[in-house]
Amino acid sequence: xxxxxxxxxxxxxxxxxxxxxxxxxxxxxxxxxxxxxxxxxxxxxxxxxxxxxxxxxxxxxxxxxxxxxxxxxxxxxxxxxxxxxxxxxxxxxxxxxxxxxxxxxxxxxxxxxxxxxxxxxxxxxxxxxxxxxxxxxxxxxxxxxxxxxx
Amino acid sequence: xxxxxxxxxxxxxxxxxxxxxxxxxxxxxxxxxxxxxxxxxxxxxxxxxxxxxxxxxxxxxxxxxxxxxxxxxxxxxxxxxxxxxxxxxxxxxxxxxxxxxxxxxxxxxxxxxxxxxxxxxxxxxxxxxxxxxxxxxxxxxxxxxxxxxx
Amino acid sequence: xxxxxxxxxxxxxxxxxxxxxxxxxxxxxxxxxxxxxxxxxxxxxxxxxxxxxxxxxxxxxxxxxxxxxxxxxxxxxxxxxxx
Amino acid sequence: xxxxxxxxxxxxxxxxxxxxxxxxxxxxxxxxxxxxxxxxxxxxxxxxxxxxxxxxxxxxxxxxxxxxxxxxxxxxxxxxxxx
Numbered sequence: 001x002x003x004x005x006x007x008x009x010x011x012x013x014x015x016x017x018x019x020x021x022x023x024x025x026x027x028x029x030x031x032x033x034x035x036x037x038x039x040x041x042x043x044x045x046x047x048x049x050x051x052x053x054x055x056x057x058x059x060x061x062x063x064x065x066x067x068x069x070x071x072x073x074x075x076x077x078x079x080x081x082x083x084x085x086x087x088x089x090x091x092x093x094x095x096x097x098x099x100x101x102x103x104x105x106x107x108x109x110x111x112x113x114x115x116x117x118x119x120x121x122x123x124x125x126x127x128x129x130x131x132x133x134x135x136x137x138x139x140x141x142x143x144x145x146x147x148x149x150x
Numbered sequence: 151x152x153x154x155x156x157x158x159x160x161x162x163x164x165x166x167x168x169x170x171x172x173x174x175x176x177x178x179x180x181x182x183x184x185x186x187x188x189x190x191x192x193x194x195x196x197x198x199x200x201x202x203x204x205x206x207x208x209x210x211x212x213x214x215x216x217x218x219x220x221x222x223x224x225x226x227x228x229x230x231x232x233x234x235x236x237x238x239x240x241x242x243x244x245x246x247x248x249x250x251x252x253x254x255x256x257x258x259x260x261x262x263x264x265x266x267x268x269x270x271x272x273x274x275x276x277x278x279x280x281x282x283x284x285x286x287x288x289x290x291x292x293x294x295x296x297x298x299x300x
Numbered sequence: 301x302x303x304x305x306x307x308x309x310x311x312x313x314x315x316x317x318x319x320x321x322x323x324x325x326x327x328x329x330x331x332x333x334x335x336x337x338x339x340x341x342x343x344x345x346x347x348x349x350x351x352x353x354x355x356x357x358x359x360x361x362x363x364x365x366x367x368x369x370x371x372x373x374x375x376x377x378x379x380x381x382x383x
Numbered sequence: 384x385x386x387x388x389x390x391x392x393x394x395x396x397x398x399x400x401x402x403x404x405x406x407x408x409x410x411x412x413x414x415x416x417x418x419x420x421x422x423x424x425x426x427x428x429x430x431x432x433x434x435x436x437x438x439x440x441x442x443x444x445x446x447x448x449x450x451x452x453x454x455x456x457x458x459x460x461x462x463x464x465x466x
Contacts, residue, residue, distance in 0.1 A: 010162055011161065011162045011165050011166075012160055012161045012162015012163060012165070013162065015161050015162070015181065016161075022186055022187070023185055023186065023187060024183055024185065025182065025183055025184075025185040026180065026181070026182055026183070027179075027180070027181040027182075027183065028178075028179070028180050028181075028257075029177075029178070029179045029180075029181075030176065030177070030178050030179075030250065030253070030254065031165065031176070031177040031178075031179075032175065032176055032177075032250065032383055033174055033175055033176070033177065034175075035173055035174065035175040035248065036172055036173065037172070037173060048382065049306060049307055050382070051304065051306055051356070051359075051375060051377070053359055054356055054359035054360075054375065057359045057360075058359075079382060079383075090382075090383070091382070091383050098185065100180065100182065100261055100466075101292070103180070104180065104254075104257070104258045104261070107178075107254070108254045108258075111250055111254070111383060114382065114383045115380075115382065115383035116380065117361070117380065118380060118382045118383065119306070119356070119375075119377065119380050119382070120380055120381065120382025120383070121306060121307035121377065121378060121380065121381055121382070122381045122382070123307070132307050132308045132378065132381075133381045134379075134381070135378070135379035135380065135381050139383075142251070182466055198465065199389060199390055200465070201387065201389055201439070201442075201458060201460070203442055204439055204442035204443075204458065207442045207443075208442075229465060229466075240465075240466070241465070241466050250383075261466060264465065264466045265463075265465065265466040266463065267444070267463065268463060268465045268466065269389070269439070269458075269460065269463050269465070270463055270464065270465025270466070271389060271390035271460065271461060271463060271464050271465070272464045272465070273390070282390050282391045282461065282464075283464045284461075284462075284464070285461070285462035285463065285464050
């Protein structure tokens with residue numbers, strides 16, 4: 001399941017909702033937060049812009065791909081948009097499977113792919129004004145690793 | 151930090167306590183549950199026995215090893231003992247780091263190593279009586295992978 | 301054709317979206333980019349370095365050789381930075 | 384010396400722990416195992432297949448050649464299955 005929303009989410013409640021029945025023995029999760037920085041390198045708030053419609057389409061494709069690759073009992077992706085302060089949750093991925101390997105790998109896959117194929121853009125508030133975050137080559141490499149390991 | 155306890159734990163509260171300050175941008179978690187099985191393969195409760203003293207020592211060693219390998223802002227391992235019903239949480243690992251790769255890898259490392267070096271034993275209640283769970287070769291292989299990649 | 305702009309492309313072009321009639325001789329994304337750049341300095345600045353521009357046609361990523369028709373939804377944006 | 388047994392080793396031997404005086408000629412874990420097996424059928428059954436027995440000396444995993452002293456805490460148990 002995927003959800004794109006401005007509101008915060010409750011990680012514990014979402015995970016609890018995924019272990020109700022059957023054969024779930026492993027829940028893996030990833031939560032991305034707005035970093036606050038340390039000492040002199042304090043980071044301000046950021047605003048997440050997205051492409052409504054395409055975001056849903058891409059996240060649904062990514063989820064379907066993960067379910068093809070691993071035997072998942074359940075899968076949830078939540079991504080927020082709008083203005084977020086340091087410490088706030090941006091994104092969450094939860095995967096549920098019978099065994100841990102599938103849950104852990106699928107979770108890493110989902111966040112790696114989401115980083116490079118979900119249409120979100122971060123605008124950071126800095127001391128010198130606003131600045132769009134640049135994409136990192138390491139994110140492309142992380143996603144390509146999964147393409148090679150298909 | 152490590153905790154060994156009979157009581158359940160609150161995943162959301164534990165994760166929230168780890169994103170308070172500074173440079174945490176990524177939280178990875180793993181939660182292991184008692185599987186309930188499906189259809190005709192229903193699984194009963196299990197009892198986790200452990201070796202008090204050695205358990206604390208090994209988990210602390212595993213946590214220290216993870217902190218040596220990855221730049222973690224925080225790290226929490228909780229493992230329960232005693233009788234647990236299907237669907238109940240057994241173990242939780244949370245790792246916090248600036249970036250996702252460190253958090254995800256350290257989380258997978260911790261649960262892999264914990265599986266082979268923390269002195270816990272599972273006694274399953276089955277229709278034919280009680281049975282001690284046998285160790286799986288795949289768990290040894292998962293732990294050895296990290297030794298090779300040191 | 302519906303055109304959508306995001307992030308700094310939206311800021312440089314000055315609008316979030318617009319409806320255009322696709323010229324007869326514009327048959328691919330690459331030709332569309334060339335045509336857009338002729339429409340003013342904002343477009344020219346936004347599309348000056350295509351290494352940092354990505355494209356979607358009908359909400360799927362597409363390359364410059366992707367064919368276009370007037371009923372398509374085309375989006376132009378920087379490499380994504382979510383997650 | 385304090386001896387601890389866990390899981391099915393505890394069930395087969397019939398006790399969770401015991402204090403013994405280490406015989407003078409028992410200097411390693413391997414020698415301890417041989418000596419224990421001579422103490423009764425429960426021990427013999429529990430220690431019949433050492434491929435499924437693991438050892439800890441003072442709460443660290445140890446092999447059969449590990450040296451012992453009378454002040455050690457020695458534990459015998461099956462391969463672990465937690466997590």
